[in-house]
Amino acid sequence: MLTVTQSGLYCPAAGIYIDPWSPVDRAVITHAHGDHARWGSRHYLASRAGERVLRTRLGTDASIELVDYGQPVDVNGVSVTLVPAGHILGSAQVRLEHRGEVWVVSGDYKTEPDPTCAPFEVVRCHTFVTESTFGLPIYTWRPQTEVFAELLDWWRDNAAEGRASVVYGYALGKAQRILAGVLGAEIGPIYTHGAVERLTQDYRDAGVSLPLTTPVVTMPRGTSFAGSLIVAPPSAAGSTWLRRFGNYSTAFASGWMRVRGARRRRALDRGFVLSDHVDWPSLMNTVDATGAECVWVTHGYREPVARYLEERGLRTSAIASQWEGEGEGDDDAGAGEETTS
Amino acid sequence: MRSFARLYADIDATTSTNRKVAAMADYFSTAAPADAAWAVYFLAGGRPKRLIPVRRLATWAMEESRVPDWLFEESYHAIGDLAETIALVLPERVDDGDAHGGLSVPLHEWVERRILPLGEMTEAEQRETVLAAWRELSGTERYIWNKLITGAFRVGVSEQLVVRALSRASGVDEGVIAHRIGGRWLPTPEGFSALVASDEADADESRPYPFYLAYALEDELPALGEPADWQAEWKWDGIRAQVIRRGGRTYIWSRGGELVTDRFPELVAAAERLPDGTALDGEIMPWSGGVALPFAQLQRRIGRKKLGPKILSEVPVVLVTYDLLELAGRDLRDEPLLERRRLLEALLSDANTWPDQTFIPSPIVHMATWDDAVAAQAASRERRAEGLMLKRRDSAYGVGRRKGSWWKWKVQPFSVDAVMIYAQPGHGRRALLHTDYTFAVRDGDALVPFAKAYSGLTDAEIRTLDAWIRRHTVEKFGPVRHVEPVQVFELAFEGIQRSSRHKSGVAVRFPRIARWRTDKPASEIDTLDTLRALIRAHE
Numbered sequence: 001m002l003t004v005t006q007s008g009l010y011c012p013a014a015g016i017y018i019d020p021w022s023p024v025d026r027a028v029i030t031h032a033h034g035d036h037a038r039w040g041s042r043h044y045l046a047s048r049a050g051e052r053v054l055r056t057r058l059g060t061d062a063s064i065e066l067v068d069y070g071q072p073v074d075v076n077g078v079s080v081t082l083v084p085a086g087h088i089l090g091s092a093q094v095r096l097e098h099r100g101e102v103w104v105v106s107g108d109y110k111t112e113p114d115p116t117c118a119p120f121e122v123v124r125c126h127t128f129v130t131e132s133t134f135g136l137p138i139y140t141w142r143p144q145t146e147v148f149a150e151l152l153d154w155w156r157d158n159a160a161e162g163r164a165s166v167v168y169g170y171a172l173g174k175a176q177r178i179l180a181g182v183l184g185a186e187i188g189p190i191y192t193h194g195a196v197e198r199l200t201q202d203y204r205d206a207g208v209s210l211p212l213t214t215p216v217v218t219m220p221r222g223t224s225f226a227g228s229l230i231v232a233p234p235s236a237a238g239s240t241w242l243r244r245f246g247n248y249s250t251a252f253a254s255g256w257m258r259v260r261g262a263r264r265r266r267a268l269d270r271g272f273v274l275s276d277h278v279d280w281p282s283l284m285n286t287v288d289a290t291g292a293e294c295v296w297v298t299h300g301y302r303e304p305v306a307r308y309l310e311e312r313g314l315r316t317s318a319i320a321s322q323w324e325g326e327g328e329g330d331d332d333a334g335a336g337e338e339t340t341s
Numbered sequence: 342m343r344s345f346a347r348l349y350a351d352i353d354a355t356t357s358t359n360r361k362v363a364a365m366a367d368y369f370s371t372a373a374p375a376d377a378a379w380a381v382y383f384l385a386g387g388r389p390k391r392l393i394p395v396r397r398l399a400t401w402a403m404e405e406s407r408v409p410d411w412l413f414e415e416s417y418h419a420i421g422d423l424a425e426t427i428a429l430v431l432p433e434r435v436d437d438g439d440a441h442g443g444l445s446v447p448l449h450e451w452v453e454r455r456i457l458p459l460g461e462m463t464e465a466e467q468r469e470t471v472l473a474a475w476r477e478l479s480g481t482e483r484y485i486w487n488k489l490i491t492g493a494f495r496v497g498v499s500e501q502l503v504v505r506a507l508s509r510a511s512g513v514d515e516g517v518i519a520h521r522i523g524g525r526w527l528p529t530p531e532g533f534s535a536l537v538a539s540d541e542a543d544a545d546e547s548r549p550y551p552f553y554l555a556y557a558l559e560d561e562l563p564a565l566g567e568p569a570d571w572q573a574e575w576k577w578d579g580i581r582a583q584v585i586r587r588g589g590r591t592y593i594w595s596r597g598g599e600l601v602t603d604r605f606p607e608l609v610a611a612a613e614r615l616p617d618g619t620a621l622d623g624e625i626m627p628w629s630g631g632v633a634l635p636f637a638q639l640q641r642r643i644g645r646k647k648l649g650p651k652i653l654s655e656v657p658v659v660l661v662t663y664d665l666l667e668l669a670g671r672d673l674r675d676e677p678l679l680e681r682r683r684l685l686e687a688l689l690s691d692a693n694t695w696p697d698q699t700f701i702p703s704p705i706v707h708m709a710t711w712d713d714a715v716a717a718q719a720a721s722r723e724r725r726a727e728g729l730m731l732k733r734r735d736s737a738y739g740v741g742r743r744k745g746s747w748w749k750w751k752v753q754p755f756s757v758d759a760v761m762i763y764a765q766p767g768h769g770r771r772a773l774l775h776t777d778y779t780f781a782v783r784d785g786d787a788l789v790p791f792a793k794a795y796s797g798l799t800d801a802e803i804r805t806l807d808a809w810i811r812r813h814t815v816e817k818f819g820p821v822r823h824v825e826p827v828q829v830f831e832l833a834f835e836g837i838q839r840s841s842r843h844k845s846g847v848a849v850r851f852p853r854i855a856r857w858r859t860d861k862p863a864s865e866i867d868t869l870d871t872l873r874a875l876i877r878a879h880e
Contacts, residue, residue: 136412136416136419137406137429138416138429138430139429259419259420259772259773260353260422260425261420261422261767261768261771261772261773262773264353264497265771265774270354304412307411311409
């Protein structure tokens with residue numbers, strides 16, 4: 001059904017690429033993050049739920065065919081269906097069915113509930129192509145209610161001491177998930193970095209309920225930010241943009257924050273372990289639930305995940321991608337704030 | 342345990358020195374003395390003797406988490422910290438409040454009843470104790486427990502910060518606490534009370550003074566004023582130490598606060614001729630025939646468990662004495678350097694008392710003009726010194742590192758251009774990134790590895806290089822990646838000598854990255870002959 005080419009995953013029968021990393025004729029896009037949605041292809045197929053964020057990313061003149069989740073589309077005899085992946089707004093798994101054979105490409109996904117996007121759905125298949133960003137047993141997420149409680153405590157303590165709270169999270173997805181998580185907290189005003197505000201508005205336009213935010217840039221000189229929460233992309237860390245906040249504390253919301261060294265080298269005051277990817281136990285449970293006999297592993301700790309599944313009796317293959325997601329390197333070095341955590 | 346874990350988390354969560362000190366001061370003023378004593382012990386770098394091999398813990402963690410060994414290894418390579426890997430692979434504790442009661446057990450009970458006895462237990466008993474602790478603890482507490490029982494507990498505070506926090510909590514002068522903590526004290530309630538006791542007349546006879554340290558020279562020399570106001574000495578590269586003679590006994594303290602008396606019998610023998618109530622500050626140097634030997638010789642001697650007559654005769658040591666801190670039991674640190682130096686020379690220059698020249702006053706470098714200093718500094722390698730020290734003649738002997746009256750002025754390091762050939766993930770704050778690199782120089786058509794370096798790149802450069810490494814790996818051996826020999830770096834190092842233990846035949850000292858030479862192709866890197874020539878020039 002699928003082969004690995006210079007441009008990424010390709011379905012010869014349908015003539016479509018999935019998240020190609022160079023321009024092609026027909027591309028199916030799982031979600032709008034920079035390492036999955038690349039410019040320059042002639043035609044795109046993507047989920048309707050992600051229309052606005054994908055337009056913001058690909059531009060208004062890109063040729064995009066939008067389909068609803070669960071609506072099969074026939075592409076040269078291959079039935080292509082997009083299914084919610086629970087990663088960010090509009091994120092999709094790609095289900096391909098051809099002559100009774102079913103494959104599912106997960107894209108990036110998580111199984112935890114997230115009020116900013118449709119929940120992940122398990123799809124039974126013969127072959128499952130899974131991401132593995134956090135594919136090591138050290139990555140286990142605690143319930144997000146605990147993580148948000150920590151974040152609110154941090155904000156509250158800072159507010160009590162007259163400090164601003166600057167939390168970094170990827171501008172698309174994580175930032176809005178943080179905002180949704182603090183909805184109704186009413187500790188202080190919430191400000192946003194420009195990159196975050198634009199995408200947050202896209203989320204609101206798509207009907208996602210988020211607290212009131214004010215772009216930092218609209219505030220007059222000399223504004224006091226004491227007690228406020230400021231949501232910014234990781235690229236803002238260490239920049240002069242932060243100076244206006246006076247006395248502030250910094251935090252990063254990311255799965256990488258599970259590891260102490262990753263917190264410490266960024267010189268952060270806090271690291272909140274909040275990820276939009278599956279953790280190790282959920283990855284294994286999902287593979288089981290799909291019923292797949294064959295698993296391709298991509299994006300992340302491919303080899304360990306493949307070997308572990310192999311030892312459990314599955315056929316596997318570790319698929320190289322241009323985005324060597326293994327380890328932390330490219331979560332902020334490669335495509336900057338566009339990639340995910 | 343809970344409040345100690347919270348203290349640890351508070352310290353770990355901030356990069357601000359002030360907040361760290363405030364968190365510790367807060368803990369010290371509220372904790373029971375029995376707990377505060379152990380907190381001081383661990384925070385200041387105290388380690389119980391190895392109670393349990395960390396590998397044994399890893400085995401139990403694999404069993405408990407049902408993670409196969411190869412996958413545990415992968416995880417460890419990603420993080421670079423065994424205790425942390427163990428804490429993270431173990432199943433998350435079911436949040437039952439504190440049903441087992443482990444969190445409310447005070448720190449001193451954890452240490453005295455569960456940690457220290459580990460050393461005496463059978464393996465089966467150890468396993469039972471450790472597994473019980475893992476089940477009772479979660480997250481940070483579990484990590485701390487692993488670190489405590491493997492003697493690897495470390496958090497981003499220095500002894501100096503602990504001293505500052507104790508001083509803030511107790512109101513006792515920092516210098517007094519530094520003096521007390523530098524000596525022998527026991528982590529008991531009484532020991533803690535003695536550390537912060539307001540009665541300051543308690544000089545334990547063994548205690549050294551806090552070392553006074555110099556900052557690197559920042560300005561041009563003329564900014565220091567008149568050369569005549571300054572005393573110049575060589576900056577020796579040995580082991581900074583204090584030799585204390587009190588109550589008929591000798592104590593030798595290293596700058597790291599270790600009592601190293603037994604390691605230097607020749608100094609102990611000579612010290613018997615020092616009058617009671619004397620404290621010398623100086624550099625322990627390998628020395629023969631009136632000149633310094635290479636530092637590597639001293640390393641060879643330090644490496645030995647037993648000091649036989651052979652090594653003692655091959656690598657004799659002296660104390661090149663910088664300062665006299667105490668004479669006839671009187672603290673001289675507030676006297677001007679000029680006066681301390683006069684007393685030092687009077688004490689050590691009597692040839693009848695000191696026929697063997699084991700305590701040598703640090704030679705004064707003649708300096709009529711600043712140009713003399715420049716010339717001397719440039720020639721310091723010829724004496725196996727690493728630069729000059731400049732000290733104001735009217736300066737007191739301070740505490741810790743202070744700016745203003747003492748400066749160190751080191752010579753430029755050696756440097757060569759080399760190519761990176763191996764990379765592996767780092768530890769601690771460099772976990773998950775490739776930050777440990779091996780470099781090679783050219784030898785004909787071959788590349789010969791000669792140095793490893795871990796420091797010198799900015800965080801942004803490390804990330805860029807990490808991404809490059811992942812995409813240009815030729816081969817992987819466990820955590821080590823063999824990469825295409827493309828990236829060229831200028832490496833700086835302090836010393837170079839022949840070595841039979843290294844494949845290249847060369848050993849360099851303190852190598853680090855000076856610059857990423859993106860402008861230079863690997864065909865233009867330095868050769869093994871260049872390194873050999875550097876050795877010949879400095880033998």
